[in-house]
Amino acid sequence: MMPQSPxxxxxxxxxxxxxxxxVDKRNxxxxxxxxxxxxxxxxxxxxxxxxxxxxxxxxxxxxSLTFFKHVSLxxxxxxxxxxxTFAEKSYGVLPLVTGTLLTTLIAMAVSGPxxxxxxxxxSEYASPRVRRVLKPTLEVLAGIPTVVYGYxxxxxxxxxxxxxxxxxEGFNALSAGIVMGIMILPTVASLSEDALYAVPNSLRHASLxxxxxxxxxxxxxxxxxxxxxxxxxxxxxxxxxVGETMIVAIAAGQQPNFTFNPLRAIExxxxxxxxxxxGDTPHGSVEYxxxxxxxxxxxxxxxxxxxxxxxxxxxxxxxxx
Amino acid sequence: xxxxxxxxxxxxxxxxxxxxxxxxxALIVLFALTTLVVLLTTVLLDGYARLLDIKFFTNFPSRRAxxxxxxxxxxxxxxLLLLTAAIAIPIGVGAAxxxxxxxxxxxxxxxxxxxxxxxAGVPSxxxxxxxxxxFVRTLHMDRSLLAGACTMALLALPVIITxxREGLRTVPNSLRYGSLxxxxxxxxxxxxxxxxxxxPSILTGVILALSRVIGETAxxxxxxxVVYIGTLPxxxxxxxxxxxxxxxxxxxxxxxxxxxxxxAGIIVLLLLLLTINATAIYLRNRxxxxxxx
Numbered sequence: 199m200m201p202q203s204p205x206x207x208x209x210x211x212x213x214x215x216x217x218x219x220x221v222d223k224r225n226x227x228x229x230x231x232x233x234x235x236x237x238x239x240x241x242x243x244x245x246x247x248x249x250x251x252x253x254x255x256x257x258x259x260x261x262s263l264t265f266f267k268h269v270s271l272x273x274x275x276x277x278x279x280x281x282x283t284f285a286e287k288s289y290g291v292l293p294l295v296t297g298t299l300l301t302t303l304i305a306m307a308v309s310g311p312x313x314x315x316x317x318x319x320x321s322e323y324a325s326p327r328v329r330r331v332l333k334p335t336l337e338v339l340a341g342i343p344t345v346v347y348g349y350x351x352x353x354x355x356x357x358x359x360x361x362x363x364x365x366x367e368g369f370n371a372l373s374a375g376i377v378m379g380i381m382i383l384p385t386v387a388s389l390s391e392d393a394l395y396a397v398p399n400s401l402r403h404a405s406l407x408x409x410x411x412x413x414x415x416x417x418x419x420x421x422x423x424x425x426x427x428x429x430x431x432x433x434x435x436x437x438x439x440v441g442e443t444m445i446v447a448i449a450a451g452q453q454p455n456f457t458f459n460p461l462r463a464i465e466x467x468x469x470x471x472x473x474x475x476x477g478d479t480p481h482g483s484v485e486y487x488x489x490x491x492x493x494x495x496x497x498x499x500x501x502x503x504x505x506x507x508x509x510x511x512x513x514x515x516x517x518x519x
Numbered sequence: 520x521x522x523x524x525x526x527x528x529x530x531x532x533x534x535x536x537x538x539x540x541x542x543x544x545a546l547i548v549l550f551a552l553t554t555l556v557v558l559l560t561t562v563l564l565d566g567y568a569r570l571l572d573i574k575f576f577t578n579f580p581s582r583r584a585x586x587x588x589x590x591x592x593x594x595x596x597x598x599l600l601l602l603t604a605a606i607a608i609p610i611g612v613g614a615a616x617x618x619x620x621x622x623x624x625x626x627x628x629x630x631x632x633x634x635x636x637x638x639a640g641v642p643s644x645x646x647x648x649x650x651x652x653x654f655v656r657t658l659h660m661d662r663s664l665l666a667g668a669c670t671m672a673l674l675a676l677p678v679i680i681t682x683x684r685e686g687l688r689t690v691p692n693s694l695r696y697g698s699l700x701x702x703x704x705x706x707x708x709x710x711x712x713x714x715x716x717x718x719p720s721i722l723t724g725v726i727l728a729l730s731r732v733i734g735e736t737a738x739x740x741x742x743x744x745v746v747y748i749g750t751l752p753x754x755x756x757x758x759x760x761x762x763x764x765x766x767x768x769x770x771x772x773x774x775x776x777x778x779x780x781x782x783a784g785i786i787v788l789l790l791l792l793l794t795i796n797a798t799a800i801y802l803r804n805r806x807x808x809x810x811x812x
Contacts (some may be wrong), residue, residue: 343788472644
């Protein structure tokens with residue numbers, strides 16, 4: 199059991215010693231064997247992460263290749279009609295890409311400014327009392343399952359917005375995007391706050407000593423100094439918005455329209471994957487293989503965003519002003 | 520550029536800007552809070568009526584909204600969580616122990632670490648595609664509870680590993696040196712000294728990581744958790760459904776009555792999450808009091 203007091207820590211030690219004293223010469227090979235076996239097992243556990251990555255890349259590539267035997271890469275990447283399940287088939291992925299882009303842009307339009315302001319407010323202005331309310335609120339928002347956000351977007355936000363925008367369709371990119379912005383707000387806010395928090399106080403003091411106001415200090419000194427960390431937070435937020443599935447599958451409609459009109463129904467890459475796997479499209483058909491091609495594209499986009507975010511963070515970690 | 524002005528009207532403007540930003544801050548707090556309150560109220564108002572009906576908890580899904588219940592989904596979620604935990608905790612904690620206690624600092628360890636960071640950022644729906652090909656097809660697990668748990672375990676691993684590593688890092692090195700100086704091997708040190716001390720904080724992190732599994736929907740939809748299920752899963756290879764999948768299905772129905780069911784399901788899901796998180800926080804607080812060892 200867990201040691202509770204110094205006395206119990208000593209008991210733990212005592213137990214270890216008893217265990218060790220049993221290690222006489224005859225038993226030594228057994229201890230060594232155990233050490234070896236355990237070490238190998240632990241090593242395998244750690245390697246599983248690498249295996250998973252390779253498995254993802256391998257499977258997505260292999261299955262996409264059978265798709266690209268039937269459809270040229272050019273048609274896939276530049277076509278503007280996505281209709282793999284229609285009688286007249288068309289495999290242009292752009293409608294799914296613009297759908298993803300549109301919801302992501304709306305989400306960032308919400309979570310970018312609000313997230314940054316929240317971070318600045320939390321790190322530079324808020325009294326301990328406000329922090330005690332705001333931080334747990336953000337944590338709760340971060341913990342709510344995305345299917346719940348989807349329900350919220352479809353049954354609450356869309357009808358609400360329709361009162362002000364009559365042209366808004368029942369399924370639309372706008373309310374899905376806004377709710378997605380609320381979903382990634384905690385990510386953006388807390389990572390940005392970490393970046394602001396890491397700015398040394400000497401910079402703040404120097405600025406204030408020169409006679410700058412708090413507002414000037416925050417926006418002229420602290421935020422620029424933390425810019426790398428803030429951009430990393432934004433990139434991670436974008437990546438999460440691109441990969442988000444349930445909100446868009448529920449509230450954005452599942453129609454691959456090639457449009458940038460936020461009032462219309464659209465389909466994102468993620469929502470498409472869900473629609474096909476849930477439907478009755480026969481396995482192995484070209485239509486079915488599309489999900490892996492779309493999955494590969496999605497994987498590459500999010501990987502690029504994550505790597506860029508990580509790179510910025512690593513690069514500027516040491517190089518504080 | 521910062522311009523410091525001493526003219527009174529400029530100072531007044533700066534002062535007003537300061538006031539304005541305080542107001543903006545307050546509005547933001549209000550925004551976050553309001554969103555949360557509105558979200559919870561909507562769900563509660565929509566769903567509480569269904570919760571009063573005991574049949575909602577004891578019935579299987581049905582074509583008729585007022586007959587439909589979450590029994591299969593609730594039991595499926597519980598089984599899936601336990602099975603996922605059984606798979607992911609040993610592997611995740613094992614990987615964390617390897618990386619923290621055994622691994623040398625070389626290129627391979629770096630590779631593993633970069634991998635884990637990146638896996639944490641892979642969209643969950645991609646894990647669904649992985650599970651579909653590897654577990655459902657190649658290993659012929661079909662659309663079973665086991666395939667679901669394996670997929671969810673892969674999804675939860677990066678988070679569990681990170682949480683467990685943080686737990687291990689809280690153990691002071693003096694304890695390790697003490698054990699090693701007594702002649703214990705590395706594994707004996709880990710097993711008899713490090714793990715017992717680190718266990719509570721590892722457990723807290725792991726529970727929080729697993730609570731994400733309860734709410735995940737997309738990968739399970741992709742590998743094919745079924746919605747209409749008339750029996751409880753009786754083996755690892757039985758088909759299953761879980762609470763979020765059931766909620767998704769009800770939400771996407773056009774009839775309003777089903778959306779009430781969805782709201783009621785959401786309340787149950789949120790209460791479940793609350794319980795799990797409260798347990799984790801309780802463990803953390805108990806542990807924090809003991810920190811001065």
